[in-house]
Amino acid sequence: MKLGEEALPEPPGGSGQYAGSTRSVVIVAGDIAAHPDTTVGETAQRTGLPQSQVSGAVARLREAGSVQTAPDPADRRRTLVRQAPGTSARVAAVRAAGASKVEEALARALGEDGARQLPEVTEALETLARHLSVRAHH
Numbered sequence: 001m002k003l004g005e006e007a008l009p010e011p012p013g014g015s016g017q018y019a020g021s022t023r024s025v026v027i028v029a030g031d032i033a034a035h036p037d038t039t040v041g042e043t044a045q046r047t048g049l050p051q052s053q054v055s056g057a058v059a060r061l062r063e064a065g066s067v068q069t070a071p072d073p074a075d076r077r078r079t080l081v082r083q084a085p086g087t088s089a090r091v092a093a094v095r096a097a098g099a100s101k102v103e104e105a106l107a108r109a110l111g112e113d114g115a116r117q118l119p120e121v122t123e124a125l126e127t128l129a130r131h132l133s134v135r136a137h138h
Contacts, residue, residue, distance in 0.1 A: 024049050028057035032067055036082040039072075043081070 031043045040058055044051040058081055061067040065084055072078035106125075107118055114121075 024053045025057040037080045
């Protein structure tokens with residue numbers, strides 16, 4: 001979680017315009033990926049985050065192209081949130097910029113003594129991410 005928080009790029013216009021921390025964005029993104037067509041309220045209940053932080057995180061994720069929102073066909077007053085299909089150019093750019101930030105965060109976490117283990121740790125995390133994202137989509 002801490003590494004993800006350190007590696008998350010700043011949103012356009014800076015993070016000050018949204019309520020909540022970078023950590024809450026990471027938590028909300030994971031919850032939305034695991035629960036497609038959810039609502040801000042449901043995500044707040046599952047994560048324990050205040051609804052204002054979930055709303056801010058959803059706004060950041062929507063601006064980055066990571067999630068989509070749409071009115072609930074059964075109840076037009078409710079807004080459903082889901083992970084965006086595919087990857088927009090904006091998300092690809094954010095992820096590409098984030099990759100070097102992930103390596104920087106890992107290098108700091110490993111320290112000088114662990115620097116030679118960076119490629120192995122990075123590969124292990126990529127393997128873990130691949131397995132977890134496959135499970136989340138089934």
